[in-house]
Amino acid sequence: MIKTGVAIASDEELQWVLAEASRCLFCVDAPCIGGCPVHIDIPQFIRLIRWKDFKGAKETIKIANFMGSICGYLCPAGELCQKDCVLSKTGSPISIAALQRFACDRADYGSEIKTAAGTKKRVAVVGGGPAGLSCALELRGFGHEVDLFEKEKFLAGTVAQEIPEFKIPQHILKKEIGELDLNQIRIHLGIEVDRNLLEREISKQYDAIFLGVGLSRSKPTDLNRKNLKNVFDASQFLNSIKNGAINQLKGICITIGGGDTAVDCARMALRLGAQRSILAYRRSQKEMPAAKAEVRQALEEGVEILWQVTPFRLAGQKKVEAIEFARTKLVSSAQSGRKRFKEVAGAKLKLPVNVVVFALGKDRDDGLGHFLGDRTKTIDLKTLQVGKTKYFVGGDFFNGGETVVEAIADGQRAARSIDHYIRSG
Amino acid sequence: MRVSLEVDFAGVRFKNPFMLSSAPPTGSGEMIERAFEEGWGGAIVKTLAYDIRQTQNVQPRIHSVHQDGRIIGFSNIELGSPKPIEVWLKDMGRIKKRYPGHVLFASLLHTEGLVESQWVDTARRCEEAGVDGLELNFSCSHGMAESGGGASIASNVDLIKKVLGWVKGAVRIPVMVKLPAMVENLPYKAMAAKESGADAISAINTLNSLSGVDIYRFIPHPQVDDKSAYSGLSGPAIKPVGLRCVAQIASSADIPISGIGGIVNWEDAVEYMLVGASTVQICSAVMQYGYRIIKDLETGLRHYMEKMGFERVRDFVGLALPHIKKHNELSREYRLLSQVNEERCIGCGLCSAACGDSGYQAIKMSEKRRPLIDEEKCDGCGLCTQICPVLNCLTMKRRI
Numbered sequence: 052m053i054k055t056g057v058a059i060a061s062d063e064e065l066q067w068v069l070a071e072a073s074r075c076l077f078c079v080d081a082p083c084i085g086g087c088p089v090h091i092d093i094p095q096f097i098r099l100i101r102w103k104d105f106k107g108a109k110e111t112i113k114i115a116n117f118m119g120s121i122c123g124y125l126c127p128a129g130e131l132c133q134k135d136c137v138l139s140k141t142g143s144p145i146s147i148a149a150l151q152r153f154a155c156d157r158a159d160y161g162s163e164i165k166t167a168a169g170t171k172k173r174v175a176v177v178g179g180g181p182a183g184l185s186c187a188l189e190l191r192g193f194g195h196e197v198d199l200f201e202k203e204k205f206l207a208g209t210v211a212q213e214i215p216e217f218k219i220p221q222h223i224l225k226k227e228i229g230e231l232d233l234n235q236i237r238i239h240l241g242i243e244v245d246r247n248l249l250e251r252e253i254s255k256q257y258d259a260i261f262l263g264v265g266l267s268r269s270k271p272t273d274l275n276r277k278n279l280k281n282v283f284d285a286s287q288f289l290n291s292i293k294n295g296a297i298n299q300l301k302g303i304c305i306t307i308g309g310g311d312t313a314v315d316c317a318r319m320a321l322r323l324g325a326q327r328s329i330l331a332y333r334r335s336q337k338e339m340p341a342a343k344a345e346v347r348q349a350l351e352e353g354v355e356i357l358w359q360v361t362p363f364r365l366a367g368q369k370k371v372e373a374i375e376f377a378r379t380k381l382v383s384s385a386q387s388g389r390k391r392f393k394e395v396a397g398a399k400l401k402l403p404v405n406v407v408v409f410a411l412g413k414d415r416d417d418g419l420g421h422f423l424g425d426r427t428k429t430i431d432l433k434t435l436q437v438g439k440t441k442y443f444v445g446g447d448f449f450n451g452g453e454t455v456v457e458a459i460a461d462g463q464r465a466a467r468s469i470d471h472y473i474r475s476g
Numbered sequence: 477m478r479v480s481l482e483v484d485f486a487g488v489r490f491k492n493p494f495m496l497s498s499a500p501p502t503g504s505g506e507m508i509e510r511a512f513e514e515g516w517g518g519a520i521v522k523t524l525a526y527d528i529r530q531t532q533n534v535q536p537r538i539h540s541v542h543q544d545g546r547i548i549g550f551s552n553i554e555l556g557s558p559k560p561i562e563v564w565l566k567d568m569g570r571i572k573k574r575y576p577g578h579v580l581f582a583s584l585l586h587t588e589g590l591v592e593s594q595w596v597d598t599a600r601r602c603e604e605a606g607v608d609g610l611e612l613n614f615s616c617s618h619g620m621a622e623s624g625g626g627a628s629i630a631s632n633v634d635l636i637k638k639v640l641g642w643v644k645g646a647v648r649i650p651v652m653v654k655l656p657a658m659v660e661n662l663p664y665k666a667m668a669a670k671e672s673g674a675d676a677i678s679a680i681n682t683l684n685s686l687s688g689v690d691i692y693r694f695i696p697h698p699q700v701d702d703k704s705a706y707s708g709l710s711g712p713a714i715k716p717v718g719l720r721c722v723a724q725i726a727s728s729a730d731i732p733i734s735g736i737g738g739i740v741n742w743e744d745a746v747e748y749m750l751v752g753a754s755t756v757q758i759c760s761a762v763m764q765y766g767y768r769i770i771k772d773l774e775t776g777l778r779h780y781m782e783k784m785g786f787e788r789v790r791d792f793v794g795l796a797l798p799h800i801k802k803h804n805e806l807s808r809e810y811r812l813l814s815q816v817n818e819e820r821c822i823g824c825g826l827c828s829a830a831c832g833d834s835g836y837q838a839i840k841m842s843e844k845r846r847p848l849i850d851e852e853k854c855d856g857c858g859l860c861t862q863i864c865p866v867l868n869c870l871t872m873k874r875r876i
Binding site: 066069070073076077078079080081082101137138140141 | 544545822823824825826828829841845865866
């Protein structure tokens with residue numbers, strides 16, 4: 052059964068919300084705060100919900116996380132804040148993400164950047180996704196002049212482009228972006244900053260530069276040599292769904308991969324009408340990097356998962372018609388804790404298929420990726436500064452693709468480092 | 477072991493000690509019959525009105541006090557029964573015929589001013605109808621009390637004696653006096669009632685209260701056409717007050733007591749019995765859950781008695797009383813120290829906040845989020861053991 056995944060915000064749910072909020076023990080130095088990458092004062096906002104000051108709850112959330120609503124929808128809370136809830140030891144943890152969604156959906160709130168005395172220093176933020184926006188808002192608060200460059204015509208990056216509607220409804224995203232105080236930041240939409248622009252102009256005009264451009268190049272597959280139709284990479288697939296280019300699927304859809312994006316693709320395929328949606332992953336369930344709750348929901352909705360298979364051939368005339376997998380076995384790896392996989396000779400599986408989606412992860416794009424190049428090794432993991440340069444990084448571009456909340460945390464951290472760098476330089 | 481829940485109370489035999497108090501659950505004959513079918517040992521009819529023009533009810537008249545969505549008390553502004561005495565007399569006669577093994581008391585009297593003939597007349601007619609006893613409502617804290625009845629009678633020993641004298645002179649059935657909590661020198665009032673011939677005392681009634689205020693419209697609850705009145709608070713919130721009153725009465729007057737106030741379950745009932753009640757009366761819990769709670773009240777009490785080796789309720793009535801002393805008689809040599817069971821602790825830190833901000837700054841949290849108790853600083857107050865959300869985690873131990 053496919054669930055809409057839309058949040059709790061109705062009066063019917065109010066009773067549940069108040070009861071859930073009343074379970075919170077209001078721990079001293081609560082461990083849940085430590086589990087949240089942006090350290091939202093969780094017990095405080097839950098207590099404000101409990102006493103029906105929903106606006107106060109939302110303020111508490113938004114002060115720490117300008118995308119508090121979006122993160123309420125997208126955070127793998129079971130692996131972050133909720134993991135550390137002390138109530139897990141005597142029963143079930145508080146449903147923190149649901150309460151956060153509720154507060155953000157329910158209350159009206161408009162942020163206003165309280166700006167420190169102006170420094171007349173200029174910072175360029177490249178990328179208008181969670182990391183870039185987060186960094187820009189913080190920097191403005193510190194009193195710096197901020198220019199933000201975004202290659203698309205809209206903000207929010209991956210959240211707007213790829214994350215499916217069933218996980219983050221468009222109106223929630225719009226509302227959250229609408230609540231931001233963006234007037235104090237100069238935002239340049241539709242400007243793609245390539246290596247040339249960065250090195251020749253931006254680096255000369257600005258005192259510091261934050262690079263939070265995300266990952267834009269899908270990891271390639273060499274299986275579609277014949278250029279068969281109906282074979283996509285995950286970005287293409289999700290983006291085409293979001294912009295309406297794909298609005299219906301028929302037959303069998305097979306997604307290759309084991310991350311959150313792969314799970315999104317598989318769940319989306321069912322929603323678009325695929326008769327079967329199969330997720331094929333080369334390792335076992337234990338090694339699968341996707342959030343456990345997401346995988347569970349996918350299975351509940353009817354997504355089928357093939358564990359320990361790796362594709363080696365696509366067949367078809369013009370369109371893809373079949374896919375062949377080899378079975379894999381897992382072998383311990385001396386270097387990393389994660390098990391490696393090997394193909395099992397002779398163990399083959401051929402499946403008819405109508406749509407194939409490769410969700411193998413993404414890389415930095417060639418331009419800014421090459422700009423960073425070997426300098427990646429010089430990034431200070433605490434300050435996110437690239438060597439001793441005026442460049443700072445964060446978000447997926449830096450960490451290779453983590454959660455939205457971690458990108459926001461990166462943006463905040465980089466902003467603090469940039470402030471320190473500018474003021475001490 | 478054979479356990480019996482039967483109770484002899486002021487000469488009346490009860491099959492179990494659980495009665496419905498004079499309140500909404502005893503609002504009609506039909507209701508009381510259903511309650512007896514469910515197993516209630518007795519019922520006290522909703523206070524009779526001498527003139528039902530005086531018991532015209534307002535709407536709404538019941539409000540509740542909540543905490544986190546759970547009811548901890550009701551507060552009501554309901555008056556005596558709006559049914560005429562004639563109807564009740566017929567109903568009471570029928571109930572006693574159909575349910576001779578269940579105890580039925582009438583409750584007197586909702587009226588304005590104290591008129592001897594009204595009390596005598598009503599008492600006699602009830603006795604003729606066949607009720608097992610009378611309860612004199614000297615305790616209603618709202619409405620009636622504002623017009624000279626209810627709790628205003630119990631505020632004056634002379635009035636207690638006078639009205640009780642009228643009724644005792646008129647009937648032979650047992651007469652129980654229902655006393656309120658908020659009255660000056662309750663033991664003295666109880667003794668006065670006994671001296672004037674009361675066969676039993678019931679306590680307590682609701683506490684005069686203001687249920688709450690609508691903070692957006694500035695109108696207290698319950699709201700009757702945008703106005704309100706002081707109301708009678710009942711339910712779990714008032715149980716500690718009821719226990720205190722029953723204990724005080726039991727310690728001062730040798731008289732059967734029917735305990736009332738916030739009894740929800742068998743443990744509450746046992747507590748009332750341990751401080752001197754030999755029957756108990758219940759209303760609010762029935763208002764919330766219905767007559768069917770008699771099942772868990774009865775089996776819980778039975779199993780408690782089996783476990784404790786009590787054959788009869790009287791075996792344990794009043795057993796807590798010798799343990800209640802004047803404060804200045806309590807030991808000052810008995811010194812305690814808070815201790816933590818680290819295996820049970822979940823690391824919430826509430827004890828450190830409580831001790832830090834309302835105690836003696838004796839509890840700090842360790843790196844691993846476990847309380848570290850400073851034995852020098854701990855003053856044995858016990859607050860930490862009360863606010864700890866985990867069973868048997870923080871306890872007090874004797875200092876050696």
